[in-house]
Amino acid sequence: MILASASPASVVLTLAAAVAYAVPxxxxxxxSEPASRIALLIAWMLHAAVLAWTLWGEPPRFGFAPALSITAWLVLTAxxxxxxxxPQLEARWALAGLGSAAVLLALAFPGNPLHVSASPWLPLHLALGVASYGLFAAAVVHAWLMTRAEKQIRQAADPRAGLPLLTLERLTFRFATxxxxxxxxxxxxxxxxSDSLYGIAVVKWDHKTVFSVLAxxxxxxxxxxxxxxxxxxxKAVRVLYTGSLLLLLAYAGSRFVLEVVLRRPA
Structure with a gap:
């Protein structure tokens, strides 16, 4: 872990966000519904402050854990x-737990300092990639809710509880699309x-590229x-989970191996 590299301000913000997420x-x-909503809103705002400090602090850092933290924040935003x-959509407790774990993981593994890039397009490239992570993560959450709703239907649960199955299915595929x-x-x-983004004339077929193409x-x-x-x-849920796992391995998985297992810059 790289806790020593975290500033006192980032530690305080992260712990505050984790505690705020833990409440709901x-x-x-x-x-109550209003109290839970307010607690989640406070946690979401603190999480945004943590991300801003990580990406634009001194020095700005990025890695697999900050990428997962941004993904969790995007899912909560959606x-x-x-x-x-x-209003009947119910996943607050699960997403709050996800947010708490994500900010703590990013505190433990803040990533490597970002260097000044020769290309002004690299931040946009990274933003597109992380945004796709967030949208597919939202699709996975809705697929999980869809599976839960289907199970409740089999168990003859209250049909008025939660979103209708067909609505969840439409939302899942909208996020996936x-x-x-x-x-x-x-x-x-x-x-x-690739030449202007990474300074290489041809595509580098590393683990990240291969897993991304497979996904x-x-x-x-x-x-x-x-x-x-x-x-x-x-059938659709299984295929979605498979693609999401491959996408997770593409960036977060390869960076985890480099940063944590091999302990060298990506």
Whole structure:
């Protein structure tokens, strides 16, 4: 772990965000709806402050754990927006626990200092990649909710509890489609502008590139199967999980090996 590299301000912000997330996560059944919503909003704002300090602090840092932390924050942002449209959407306790774990992980593994890049397009390239992470993570969360709703239907649970199954299914594929579009843009930028982005004339076929392309193929297979053959239910969820796992291994997995296992800059 690299806790020694964290500044006192980042430690305080991170611990405050983790505690704020823990309140709605641990007290999901005891807190009222307004109190739980306020606690999650405070945690979300503190999390945003942690990310701003990490990416624009002195020195700015990035790595697998900050990437996962940004992903968790994006998922929570999507949930906050959806909650206004679908009040019956219930995943607050799980997402709050995810947020708490993400900020603590980023405190333990803050990544490597970012160096001044020769290309002004590199931050945009990274932003597209992380945004695709966030959208696919949101798709995975909705797929999990869809699976839970399907199980509740089999158990003859109250049909008015939570979002309807078909609504969850539509939301899952909307997030997956948006994530696929951003992942496509990220890969195209890497392939066609690798010289200006990374200073190499040809694409570097490392673990990150290979896993990213494999994930793209799986997601394309999923969306084609949905469009052409009407895939839904468990089959679609399994394919989505497979692609998301490959995408997770592409950046976060390879950076984890470099930063934690091999202990050298990526």
């Amino acid at each position: 996560a641990a007290g999901a059944r005891r807190l 949930y906050a927006v959806e909650k206004q449209v679908f 948006a994530g696929f579009a951003l992942l496509t843009a990220t890969l195209l930028a890497g392939f066609f502008f 793209w193929i799986v997601f394309a297979f999923l969306l084609l199967g949905r469009l052409r053959f009407g895939w839904r239910g468990r």
